[in-house]
Amino acid sequence: GAGVSQTPSNKVTEKGKYVELRCDPISGHTALYWYRQSLGQGPEFLIYFQGTGAADDSGLPNDRFFAVRPEGSVSTLKIQRTERGDSAVYLCASSLVGGEGYTFGSGTRLTVV
Amino acid sequence: AQTVTQSQPEMSVQEAETVTLSCTYDTSESDYYLFWYKQPPSRQMILVIRQEAYKQQNATENRFSVNFQKAAKSFSLKISDSQLGDAAMYFCAYRSAPGNQFYFGTGTSLTVIP
Numbered sequence: 001g002a003g004v005s006q007t008p009s010n011k012v013t014e015k016g017k018y019v020e021l022r023c024d025p026i027s028g029h030t031a032l033y034w035y036r037q038s039l040g041q042g043p044e045f046l047i048y049f050q051g052t053g054a055a056d057d058s059g060l061p062n063d064r065f066f067a068v069r070p071e072g073s074v075s076t077l078k079i080q081r082t083e084r085g086d087s088a089v090y091l092c093a094s095s096l097v098g099g100e101g102y103t104f105g106s107g108t109r110l111t112v113v
Numbered sequence: 114a115q116t117v118t119q120s121q122p123e124m125s126v127q128e129a130e131t132v133t134l135s136c137t138y139d140t141s142e143s144d145y146y147l148f149w150y151k152q153p154p155s156r157q158m159i160l161v162i163r164q165e166a167y168k169q170q171n172a173t174e175n176r177f178s179v180n181f182q183k184a185a186k187s188f189s190l191k192i193s194d195s196q197l198g199d200a201a202m203y204f205c206a207y208r209s210a211p212g213n214q215f216y217f218g219t220g221t222s223l224t225v226i227p
Binding site: 031033035040041042043044045048055056059089091093098099102104105106107109 | 117155156157158159160204206208211212213214215216217218219220
């Protein structure tokens with residue numbers, strides 16, 4: 001596509017529920033990144049994919065967070081047993097190898113009530 | 114780990130005037146990139162300007178320019194002839210070279226007064 005697409009745009013869930021956030025990168029971009037932006041903060045790195053594999057998942061806060069990219073294109077960020085502290089905007093970005101053309105999506109605003 | 118500090122949570126500027134947003138960073142690396150991103154209410158991070166650390170010349174993009182002081186680890190953004198559409202959150206960011214993740218500051222909210 002022309003840009004990085006993230007769905008849903010907004011998601012409200014109850015504490016303890018499971019959620020999935022989807023990212024559709026720019027066609028041809030092999031690198032994909034997830035960031036989390038809490039209220040009043042800058043985005044913080046979660047995970048980086050090169051192709052299908054997670055090349056760096058050092059930013060995932062705990063084992064409730066997991067991400068996949070099975071075919072090297074669309075990625076899904078999965079959060080189990082959601083907590084109120086998980087409320088944030090989750091941003092996805094994609095790029096060519098080496099970081100060229102690094103482009104962000106508009107994010108998913110997750111609210112855990 | 115690298116850290117990026119933006120000490121101005123909010124700034125305002127009159128339309129057509131000039132404003133400077135401040136950013137400092139901490140790193141032990143010699144090669145890296147610095148960026149300014151704009152985030153409007155749509156939430157998408159939009160690249161404003163980029164600077165390679167090995168380049169001494171300050172980057173310029175139309176009305177946007179930077180003052181890059183490598184020794185002082187300072188990277189400020191100057192917006193000239195401010196327009197109403199410039200109103201947004203502005204984030205300073207660092208990325209290693211080579212590197213894959215950005216380190217962002219906490220942002221500066223810019224208001225443009227008509």
